[in-house]
Amino acid sequence: MRDVFSSTPWYGGDYNPEQWPEQVWDDDVRLMNRAGVNLATVGVFSWSRLEPREGEYDFAWLDHVLDTLHAGEIRVDLATATASPPPWFSRTYPESLPVTADGTRLHPGSRQAYCPSSVAYRTAAARLVRALAERYGRHPALVLWHVNNEYGCHVARCWCDASADAFRQWLRDRYQDIDTLNEAWGTAFWSQRYDSFDEILPPRATPAAPNPTQHLDFDRFSSDELLACYLAEKRILREITPDIPVTTNFMGTFRGADYWKWAPHLDVISDDLYPDPADPDAARTAALARDLMRSLGRGRPWLLMEQSAGAVNWRPSNAPKAPGQMRALSYQAMARGADGILFFQWRQSRKGAEAFHSAMLPHSGTDTRIFREIEELGRELRGLGRVVGTTSTARAALVFDWDSWWAVEQRALPVQSNYLALVAPWHAALTEAGVLVDLVHGDEDLTGYSLVVAPSLFVATDAQIDALDTAARSGATVVVTAQSAILDETLAVRLGGYLGGLQQTLGVWIEEFAPLGGAWQRPGAIPVRDETTRPRTVALTGPVFPDGATGIEWSEVVRPHDAEVRARFTGGPLDGLPALTRRATGPGAAWYLATRLGADDLAVLAGALIEEAGLVTSPVHRGEAHGWVETVRRGDLTFVINHGTAPVDLDLPGVDLLTGHPAGGLRLDPQGVAVVAAA
Template identity: 50%
Template sequence: MHYGADYNPEQWPREVWPEDIRLMREAGVTLVSLGIFAWSRIQPAEGEFDWDWLDEIIGLLHEGGIEVDLATATASPPPWASAAYPEMLPQDADGSTFWPGSRQAFAPSSPIYRRLAAELVTALAERYAQHPGVTLWHVNNEYGCHLHYDYSDAARDHFRTWLRRKYETIDALNHAWGTDFWSQRYTAFDEIVPPRKAPYSINPTSVLDFKRFTSDTLLELYVMERDIIRAAGATQPITTNFMGAFPPADYWKWAAEVDVICDDNYPDPNDPESFRGAAFARELMRGLKPGVPWLLTEQSTNALNWRPTNAPKAPGQMAAISAQAVGRGADAIMFFQWRQSRRGSEKFHSAMLPQAGRETRTWREVTALGAQLAQLPDLPDVTSGAKIALVFDWENWWAIDGRDHPIVLDYLTLSHRWHAALHRQNLSVDIVNTTSDLSAYSLVVAPQQYLLGDEGAANLSSYVEQGGHLFVSAFSDVVDQDDAFRDGGFLVSLRDVLGVALEDFGALVPPASVRGADSAGEVASHASVGGPGQSEAPLDSPAGRIVGQYFAEELLVQDAEVLGRFTEGRTTGRAALTRHTSGTGRGYYLATIPDDDGMAAVLGWLAAEAGVTPEIEGLPEHVEVARRGSILTVINHSSRPYAVDVEGVDLLSGSTEPRRELDAFGWAFIDTGAVGGAR
């Protein structure tokens, strides 16, 4: 179990470094990420490198017993680079240039940026590949974080190359994009530009392909640097840091290319429900490489600097959210950053060693958590034992967030809500994509799966045929991988396992202000509460009365069993919830998207149908439970104490008393395999 932070010694005089290492040891730090934004210090001019300071600090850390996650420093090119090569700068959809003065001012497709980055990484790798103090390589930083999409001429040229590789012929592209609509038919790839600002709605398949291209382009950069490091003889793991469910990078594709999954996560202390979003991110990271521990490479010790209001964490909250990560498979707890900056844009961002010094609650909590993590034995593998899987798919996200749909939907928010409905009931869940191996799950939840490719549809259908329970919600199986309707209407690919077809989507007035993306995927569009029309679609069901939102679809029931019907509005009396047996499994379809209570009711009922029970019954909503092999993590995310009964051995206290008293934001790791189990 590693403990540490980003470390930026270049911000401080050399005289401070020995004190840093002494205090790191006091805090229990075992690993630091070094050099993430140090390009200008490592390479003060093109062709000129300064290694003295980096040699010295890596040596000091190694002597102090602190391992180094060495960054390639390519996340923030120095001013000399853009001054010499302004064509490497990115542009937005309007053609405006993003200038230096911040960070990440580079066009990912720029050949010049790639050359400069490759030269830097080659020099770094040749110097430090064999250094005994370097145990991990950290490529770039948070790819795409501030610049989701680049529309520069470099991106234009690279996009054309990507399209040639994908389609081979311009006729194949025209067919996939449907370019006979609005006279968009191309005669050559060189006529194509990125989805820049246009008079009106941009071809949706071109936008979808541009998002695929962007993810692939960022991944190309990572692979380029990784391969340079390997070629230099490095044997350490190589990775980069993800950012939970992050729009421009399809982490399902990225996961195969990194040696270990890393995540940066910053729950909002102002939001008492933010720990659920954090749990979603942890479960996503665990699912990207099943069975392999991941690393929490960034979080905050206390307040941030980049939200409109940056509240401090409550006493104990930092440790509780850290325990949540460990319980869901993390083998490192790290922060941004080690020592709080005195200058720059992030000087108000908290750190392990705060500006106010060691006589602070932050420092006391940092050192206490370090001591607790150091007490832990080697933890078991990261298997959750979950029998429920939630489908989360980037390509569907990109497609569903486009414009010109029956209603604006925020796919990420809805995915968080479906997850929270399971989380509140302590129903363990893994996050998967449509093509994952689903054989271990009793129930697969696939909500608003608007874009469903052929491979994913076949996988979900096979899962049902072989005995699984599949739940699908409204606005699913609408288009294929080209964002095109299939022959035969809607719900074509899953019709055999669901036993229903779709006549009309029945869009409702949205329940609140909801967020969606414009045609370029960058600017929020809004549909506000109110206005004429039906806003809710209640239905009766085996799970009780459910309030539907967004859609009241008009189903054509073929051979499914109708379990619930709409009771109000234009679809009164029509099927709302169906069940269909296919092979040895069952497919369920809900023709709406419920409110939060309805989501919980439906998923609780479905879990019972599939024979899945909570880890612990009867807990209040603010107490969460997570399983990591035989280890049960129990966390009280409230300011009030709570007691829970769990049989087993407390990994920190050694207690075998089943009654566990959890203070405000208290937590415990219980080995349930040692004695009995949960009750």
């Protein structure tokens, strides 16, 4: 198969010429050349233009577009256009429209108005994909196929009758017989026993909390149904164009689809990410998503398919990116493995639902800050060919698990949790210390890592438990936090003190949960530092926290049987009980944290763990940063990005490839970037 990446980083974005008259197209290519664009994503939302009536195709305009781009030496990531069915389709096949859990059928008039299980949708999509592949598979501009767009962004779940039929078949394949399903789901509770698969429905709106395992299986099924749509299109593309790589665009830390199951089916991992410029933690949460993309590809370079040049249009208030912020976040993606920096979109729309979403070429034209920054980044990327294809080596791992995410946010639990609020702070603490982190599913071989953190692995399989135990016994420092290994993959409680086999690894068992209340519940947030709603707290003290520490949201009654206590709760009903333990495991160690820590206290603990694991890093700058100075090693280059509010002076040997100046003593202003090659 052809390598998707070229000798220089890809640069460009979504190009939607169908929104504009043809006389604009030549000007687009001229300005793309001026900006350094070398890759355009074409056709994402063009189904109604490509197939104006069922079975009738109009390719003449797309022929012109691809030929014009090719003449301008701009390569094409051609979309299959199946993300938004045209009006004729919904009118002809109204049963294909998605249905919510309460029975509301959603209507056309925006995008993604289809049920992933709809036979009519899949048939029409396959027909369009085949026509596109047969017509453009040999076009010289084509370097990548772009299947659909942001699967599940608006319809991650559908509860219609077609989905119910597909769910029942998925369950038959998974459990084989109804008795096995009844056992797995625990249907003896609340008189839920099924006599046949035909009795089962998706977890639609119910009087009380639905069956937890049914709910989790529906999450799994829904992710698999979306994946089946992708695979159906990919099979056609692979049949007709076996040498053209195929991708679809992920959406960072997206709850709706288990990307661990998707990733092996993408020839190149692609991501859409829109950090909020007004969020002081934007760069921190973006770093988590970038590391996830690199990890999903097992270290291979990936493609930033979409980001914004400035403001988006879908938040209640849409702040623009500060001067230099777009550039800084672009280099963050490259530092963490991206070989392409793309945007939504090239030319800002004049009409439609995204008319106020920023673009590389804004409404106000080329004499604008945004376009000047776009030109500057394009010039710089043309000189960074040595980055392409290089990789990074991480010695720390963070377990990230969709089953735990889905399960820990269900109803009828000891506390209503936000999974990302439990995981993201650990990633932030390690990355702010200069440690590169791989995200892992947790059941692979972890023995190559010096530090492994499993935060709130609520649903833990035996394979994950065994992998954590093996890593600890092989010399790694392994950290497990509260709300871990409470359930197995069927959501059966691990009896006798929870934790399962991790009881032996950690040297502790759990007698009782003691939630503290006030959990973070801001929907969609990925908080890593300051809580806006202060929960009740509990104090901690011990050798790891010489100045004391504060536990928030959660605490537990921990009973050590073969572990050293490193911190205890002080005051309240848990006074004197263990809050942090450590058990030596030969050359390694296994730690257990029985609460959640705020950012400052977590930084103290992370520092101790990093030192124990031998991952202490040296600072690369002098002076007070007033914020995070991000440092990432990729290949033989060191990326330094100042996310702080004050300038910093670099203390790093080598030459900055962006300026050609020696890196030692180089001043980076806020949002400043250096890409340093060793001397």
